[in-house]
Amino acid sequence: MTNFENDIEKCLEVLKNGGLILYPTDTVWGIGCDATNEKAVERIYQLKKRPDNKAMIVLVATEQEILQHVAAPDLQVFDYLEKTTKPTTVIYESPIGLADNLVAADGSIAIRICSEIFCRHLIKRFRKPIVSTSANISGEPVAGTFSEITDEIKQGVDYIVRYRQDDETVAEPSSVIKWSNGTMEVLRH
Numbered sequence: 001m002t003n004f005e006n007d008i009e010k011c012l013e014v015l016k017n018g019g020l021i022l023y024p025t026d027t028v029w030g031i032g033c034d035a036t037n038e039k040a041v042e043r044i045y046q047l048k049k050r051p052d053n054k055a056m057i058v059l060v061a062t063e064q065e066i067l068q069h070v071a072a073p074d075l076q077v078f079d080y081l082e083k084t085t086k087p088t089t090v091i092y093e094s095p096i097g098l099a100d101n102l103v104a105a106d107g108s109i110a111i112r113i114c115s116e117i118f119c120r121h122l123i124k125r126f127r128k129p130i131v132s133t134s135a136n137i138s139g140e141p142v143a144g145t146f147s148e149i150t151d152e153i154k155q156g157v158d159y160i161v162r163y164r165q166d167d168e169t170v171a172e173p174s175s176v177i178k179w180s181n182g183t184m185e186v187l188r189h
Contacts, residue, residue, distance in 0.1 A: 004118050004163035011122055011159060015130070019158035020044060022135055022149070025059065026087045026116035028171045029146055030132035031157060032059075038099040041131060045101070047156040050138035055104040057089050057174075059114040059132045061123040066111055069096050069129060077179040087112060087174040091187070098129065112174055118163055134173065144170035 011021050018040045021032045031047065033040035035058045045052045060066060063078050071094035081088060095102075095109035103109055111129070114120060123130055134142045135149045143149045146165045154160060176188040 004121070004161070007118070007161045007163050008122055008125060011161065012126055014159045015040075015126055015128075017158075018043075020047065020156070021159045021161065022154060022157045023118065023122070023161040024116065024146070024164040024167070025119050025132050026112075026114050027174045028142055028144065029135045029149060030059075031135050031153065032130045032132055034126075035059075035098050035102060035129040035131045038101050041099045041101050044131060044133060047153065048133065048136070048138045050133075052101050053105055054138070055108075055110055056102060056131050056133040057110045057112055058098060058102060058129045059112055059119060059123060060129050061114060061120045063113065065123075065129060066092070066113070069098055069111070070094060070109070071096055074179055074182055076182055080179070080184065081113065084175070087115065089174045089176045091176065091178040093180065102131065108178075110176065118161070142173060144172070 014021055015034050018037050020043055023030055023032055031044050033044055070092040073092055077090055089110050089112040091108050091110050093108050135153050136142050145168050178185045
């Protein structure tokens with residue numbers, strides 16, 4: 001039994017019921033929900049006081065999940081991702097089976113294959129992608145550690161993961177790239 005099994009069980013229950021979780025990712029702490037549940041996604045926009053035209057990231061555990069949720073991705077992107085060491089979010093065109101309010105106005109979706117052990121376990125057990133957006137009110141500074149997350153955010157979710165709360169390693173957001181027809185554009189380093 002892992003030291004986060006109880007957290008996984010509670011998160012699964014909340015996610016299946018359309019709730020929000022506050023959880024550690026491979027970058028900063030995130031607010032998450034079922035990426036296929038439009039009402040749950042709307043709750044995150046409301047909590048963050050964020051316009052719903054500002055897209056959020058979707059986390060998956062494997063390349064296979066990208067193939068399930070993106071129509072005809074350029075497979076060269078996987079070769080690129082294997083060589084990167086920093087967590088990298090990729091903007092893909094033509095998402096499939098994700099909440100409509102996650103899809104950007106241009107029809108794209110931001111997806112990251114998550115390498116953090118807790119997230120990977122959670123996504124694999126949930127068997128669906130999970131939304132990940134920084135745990136802050138839109139426009140306010142991103143919390144680098146759990147202790148920097150405001151009470152407003154903590155009170156707005158249905159479950160707060162205990163695992164890694166005491167980790168004071170300051171995390172940074174992922175790199176963001178857009179991959180289209182074999183060419184890469186870096187949007188955030």
